[in-house]
Amino acid sequence: MLQVVSEPREIADHVEHVVEGVWHWRIHNANIGGAISSSHAIDAGDGCVLIDPVSLADQALAALPPVEAIALTATCHQRAAWHYRRELGVEVWLPEGARPGDEEPDRRYRAGDLVAGALRALHTPGPEPAHHSFVWEADPGVLFASDILSGDEHGRLRFIRAEYQDDFAETRRSVERLLEVPFGVLCLARCLWRTLTADHEVTFLKGKEKTPGCKELAGTKLPAPQWQHNC
Numbered sequence: 001m002l003q004v005v006s007e008p009r010e011i012a013d014h015v016e017h018v019v020e021g022v023w024h025w026r027i028h029n030a031n032i033g034g035a036i037s038s039s040h041a042i043d044a045g046d047g048c049v050l051i052d053p054v055s056l057a058d059q060a061l062a063a064l065p066p067v068e069a070i071a072l073t074a075t076c077h078q079r080a081a082w083h084y085r086r087e088l089g090v091e092v093w094l095p096e097g098a099r100p101g102d103e104e105p106d107r108r109y110r111a112g113d114l115v116a117g118a119l120r121a122l123h124t125p126g127p128e129p130a131h132h133s134f135v136w137e138a139d140p141g142v143l144f145a146s147d148i149l150s151g152d153e154h155g156r157l158r159f160i161r162a163e164y165q166d167d168f169a170e171t172r173r174s175v176e177r178l179l180e181v182p183f184g185v186l187c188l189a190r191c192l193w194r195t196l197t198a199d200h201e202v203t204f205l206k207g208k209e210k211t212p213g214c215k216e217l218a219g220t221k222l223p224a225p226q227w228q229h230n231c
Helices: 058-062 081-088 168-176
Strands: 023-030 035-043 048-051 065-069 093-097 108-109 119-123 132-136 142-145 149-152 157-159 185-188 192-194
Touching: 023 185, 065 081, 081 093, 119 168, 132 185, 142 168, 157 168
Parallel strands: 048 065, 065 093, 093 108, 142 185
Antiparallel strands: 023 035, 035 048, 119 132, 132 142, 149 157, 185 192
16 A cells, blocks of 8 residues: 655756646655655646646756646645645645545646646546556646556556555556556656657566566666656
8 A cells, every 4th residue: 555645855956848838846855765655747727737736846846837736646746735735825736535634725627637627537546545646638638647557768558566556457547548648758757758659569568477566667668768767
């Protein structure tokens, strides 16, 4: 199970441009043993929506469009949401049925809802029951797949380790369903890179079952990354 943890103390000092209207930042989060926690923002037109935000330095936050909402994929990614709600006066969205966090959200959403008027919610259980991913349907289509996949510096996909999942078999099924979603950019909770779903050929349930959370997705074929960040 993914633990509900309070806000990390680390602060990201800059944002990185992903594609038009999408930004990324990350920290090494001491609450989870120094592993990377990634956050994103999208330009929703009248302002930006923060996705699972960790704290940003004031100057870096000011470089983004004005924040109009915060979207959380699960309670375990509450991170800096509550202090930004107080500081910026914006609403926080959390899945219906999510475990209690440090504070109560302003809005609840379900699968299929348009969160903060910009992000389509996709139910991706496995890490925990009320766990979602988001797709931003603007061209080229950006999929924010939270805590079900990670990647390495070579652009290879990996499952998040099984011990960090409530139901690892359900996580695999969630990933399979995401392959049916049209997108051109994949953003993960542990890293990100550009990929095209048309080039995906994924065979699941192969490899050494004794370490199912570590192994690569056997048969995954990805185009050469156009850009990437080490995770």
